Amino acid sequence: MxxxxxxxxxxxxxxxxxxxxxxxxxxxxxxxxxxxxxxxxxxxxxxxxxxxxxxxxxxxxxxxxxxxxxxxxxPLDVDTHNSRAGRKLDGFRRWKAMLEAHAHG
Ligand SMILES: [Mg+2]
Incomplete structure (x- = not known):
């Protein structure tokens, strides 16, 4: 094959x-x-x-x-997109806080 x-x-x-x-x-x-x-x-x-x-x-x-x-x-599922984007943005914000804590730790 x-x-x-x-x-x-x-x-x-x-x-x-x-x-x-x-x-x-x-x-x-x-x-x-x-x-x-x-x-x-x-x-x-x-x-x-x-x-x-x-x-x-x-x-x-x-x-x-x-x-x-x-x-x-x-034909994309906008709700799935929005919830994924929301989770991603939340993760970015938590990562930012971790990076700032590391820089000041
Ligand atoms: Mg351009």
């Missing part, structure tokens, strides 16, 4: 494009997150002069819009 299978692209045009935009915007968000890590939030793009923090806000907004669009288009 072959481990090679036939893959075909998503056939629904709008969903195909929305998935592609999701990947593109995720990559743009990844790029500015990396720049903020290696240059700092207070630095600016040397070519455009745009502050890293402003660029991060733009890409977070783009990602947020893309996520909302995907939830509009795809």
């Amino acid at each position: 072959s481990d090679i299978t036939l893959w075909l692209p998503e056939s629904r045009t709008v969903i195909h494009q929305a998935l592609g935009k999701g990947a593109e915007e995720a990559a743009e968000l990844t790029k500015i997150l990396a720049r903020c890590l290696i240059q700092g939030l207070d630095a600016s793009d040397q070519k455009t002069g745009v502050p890293n923090l402003s660029a991060l806000a733009d890409e977070l907004a783009d990602m947020e819009a893309t996520i909302e669009w995907l939830f509009e288009l795809l």
Whole structure:
């Protein structure tokens, strides 16, 4: 039995494009997150002069819009998404408290 299978692209045009935009915007968000890590939030793009923090806000907004669009288009369970996101955010907040306690401990 072959481990090679036939893959075909998503056939629904709008969903195909929305998935592609999701990947593109995720990559743009990844790029500015990396720049903020290696240059700092207070630095600016040397070519455009745009502050890293402003660029991060733009890409977070783009990602947020893309996520909302995907939830509009795809048959996803919004309640499951919301409860998962809530648990994730709660975990981030508890982690923040742990990191702060560690830094001051
Ligand atoms: Mg973008």
